[in-house]
Structures are given as C-alpha cells and as structure tokens.
Amino acid sequence: MTREERLENISTLSGTDVKKCMKCGKCSGRCPAFKEMDIKPHQFVSLLAQGKLEKLLECEAIWSCLSCMACVERCPRGVAPAAVVEAVRDTVVRMQGKNGIKAEDIPPIVDELIPQQLLVSAYRKYNK
Amino acid sequence: MKLCYYPGCTLKTKAQALDKTARKCAAALGVEMEEIENWQCCGAVYPMGTDEIATKLSAVRALEYAKRNGGKLLTLCSACHNVIKRTNEDMKAGGDIAIRANNYSKFDEPYKGETEVLHYLEMLKNVVGFDNIRKAVKNPLNRKIGAYYGCLLLRPSGVMAFDNPENPTIIEDFIRSIGGTPVVYPFRNECCGAYVGLKNKELPKKKSEKVLSSAKEKGAEEVITACPLCLYNLQANGGGILPVRYFTELLAEALGVEE
Numbered sequence: 001m002t003r004e005e006r007l008e009n010i011s012t013l014s015g016t017d018v019k020k021c022m023k024c025g026k027c028s029g030r031c032p033a034f035k036e037m038d039i040k041p042h043q044f045v046s047l048l049a050q051g052k053l054e055k056l057l058e059c060e061a062i063w064s065c066l067s068c069m070a071c072v073e074r075c076p077r078g079v080a081p082a083a084v085v086e087a088v089r090d091t092v093v094r095m096q097g098k099n100g101i102k103a104e105d106i107p108p109i110v111d112e113l114i115p116q117q118l119l120v121s122a123y124r125k126y127n128k
Numbered sequence: 129m130k131l132c133y134y135p136g137c138t139l140k141t142k143a144q145a146l147d148k149t150a151r152k153c154a155a156a157l158g159v160e161m162e163e164i165e166n167w168q169c170c171g172a173v174y175p176m177g178t179d180e181i182a183t184k185l186s187a188v189r190a191l192e193y194a195k196r197n198g199g200k201l202l203t204l205c206s207a208c209h210n211v212i213k214r215t216n217e218d219m220k221a222g223g224d225i226a227i228r229a230n231n232y233s234k235f236d237e238p239y240k241g242e243t244e245v246l247h248y249l250e251m252l253k254n255v256v257g258f259d260n261i262r263k264a265v266k267n268p269l270n271r272k273i274g275a276y277y278g279c280l281l282l283r284p285s286g287v288m289a290f291d292n293p294e295n296p297t298i299i300e301d302f303i304r305s306i307g308g309t310p311v312v313y314p315f316r317n318e319c320c321g322a323y324v325g326l327k328n329k330e331l332p333k334k335k336s337e338k339v340l341s342s343a344k345e346k347g348a349e350e351v352i353t354a355c356p357l358c359l360y361n362l363q364a365n366g367g368g369i370l371p372v373r374y375f376t377e378l379l380a381e382a383l384g385v386e387e
Binding site for chain 2: 012013014015032033036063064066067068069070072073080082083086087090100101106109111113114115116117118119120121122124125126
C-alpha cells in the first residue's frame, strides 16, 4: 500500500469526515485520557486532515483511548475523533508483529476478579 | 410477558450475581427471561472500523433469532447492550456492513434491524413501570445511592437513545422506585478506565478513584452499576472509597427475592 492509499484507508476505516472539524477542541477538553496522550483527540483529526501519516502511526496515544465516546458526543460538527483513533490503531495492529498486548504477558496481571469482558475488550482493541 | 434474553460471557462467569438477581427480579415482576439458543460472545467492544464485519456477526445472529422469537432482545450487561444496539443500527442502515453480514449469514430472509434491543433498565421502566416496582417493593432501601452510568449505556447517544447523555435520570428513577435516595454527582457518566488496565494500570485507578470520591463527596453510601467491567474497575481500582454493587442486587434486596 502506498502512503496515499494508507491515508485513504485510515479515512475510510474511520467512517468520519475530518474536514468538517472546526478546531474548537471540545473533544480534547472532554477526553478522560487526555493527560496520557502524546497526540490529543483533536490532533488525530487534524493530523489525518493534513496527511501526517507517520506521526499518526508512531504515536502512543492509540493505546490510551478508552473508546468512551465522550469526544464523539461533544463534537458540534458530527466528527468522530474516537473513530479516527480506532482507525489508526486498527492500521497499526494489522501490521505484522504490531499487536498491542502479548498473550504471555497476561497471566501475571490477571487477578481473581478480572471479568472476561476486560480480557475480550482489550484483545479486540489491541490485537488482531 | 416473555422476552428473548442475551446474557453474554461475563454474566455466566464473574458476573453471575448480575444475571441471577436479574432473573429472580424479572420473575417476581412478571417478566420471563428466555435465554436465546446458541448465543456467542458479542466481543465486548463495538468495532468501529467500517470494514469490521465478522466481529459483528454474533450480535447479528442474536438479533435475527430475536426477530423470529417475539421481536425484542433483552440485554443486561452494558457492553453487550452497546455492541448489539450499535450493530443493530448498522443493520438498519442497510450499508456495506448489512449487505455483507446478510450475504454471509444466509438467513431465510435478510435481517434489516427489525429487532428492538431493550436493556434491562429500559424493561423496568417501559415494560414493568417504575410505579409497579414501587408497589412490589417489600424492603424499601432508605439509603443514599449513587447511580454510575459509565459510557456504554449512554454513548454515542444518537444510536443508544438510552437517556440524556449529559444528564441521565433513568437509574435515579429506578433508585427512587426501590425506596432509596438517589445521589447525583458529576462523574456518574465519566469513564471508569475501561479495558486500558491491561496496558496501563494507573489510568483506571485514577479514573475510578475520581468517580467514587465524587459520589462520596455528594453523600452517596454506595454506588450501583450495570456493567461488570465498571464494577471491577471501581472495586479493584477505586481505592475502596465506597461499596459498589450491581443495580439488580439492590432490586432483589428491595423485592425480597435475595438468596
């Protein structure tokens, strides 16, 4: 896939139109993971609009998004920043060897009470 | 009244308390929950990628089964509800996802989102009615209870259409119906930290502590939720600030149907 095709693919995967963004920043203002992110929700939208593929693919913030949809809820322009984050994360984890969690790292951190829902969610988000 | 019921993986294992109390309470309130045949795990998170089809098929199968068996599908776990309701919306929309899911599934007739997805709380409100719950209560709870909505029931509100996403009231109305006093606090619709704990243990800790200290500050004596992951995060990562239980456990207590 060429660089342009990759960008187009991220845009299609996200199903959202980043060009509608009016840069008000409400998405980042509402984000509960804001402090953990090297790239903030509004920057995901803006970097995709500018075609900054490498910055998106190299960021750490894809692992901190909680998919809580607060950014989507607050956007006055109907943009879905969380869907852009997910499209970037999907693109990364679909590359060979880029899964976000390793099965062998899980047993030591699983405690008695961890619900299946957590493991299934994390695997769906972080691995392919 | 009989309703098709989708329990989901966690309600059969770590969250049995949610499933068992819900079934008992429904029976006491005249609703029969009929577990659907051969259900599969919903995947716990709705895959947003527009090319994600296979990951939605278990929800589609459950929805199609419910369509042929009464037309309603009752959910209880917030995550299952979120995944199934959003997938149903995809099927209604009739786009690429719906076409491919139907092509693969080969149902007798294509599934077009006809099933009504009903969360247990919506069932209490719209099928049973909070007034009828009030009449059925044997032990009014007389305590201050904080409703924790989290994300999955409310957002995205355009699809979930569950309640006002910024100022919801359904769980507070539920608390009143079982004789409790609802405590409204600012963090009741904030995320608990979700699944990120497997990558970053600190984030759910910060988020869950904020939720519980916000509830405590406003006078809550306990917090209730409909989500096994929220319950886990608030209990395991919330610093023990307040006790956290499933809303159905309190309903069972109020109706006098506890074990």
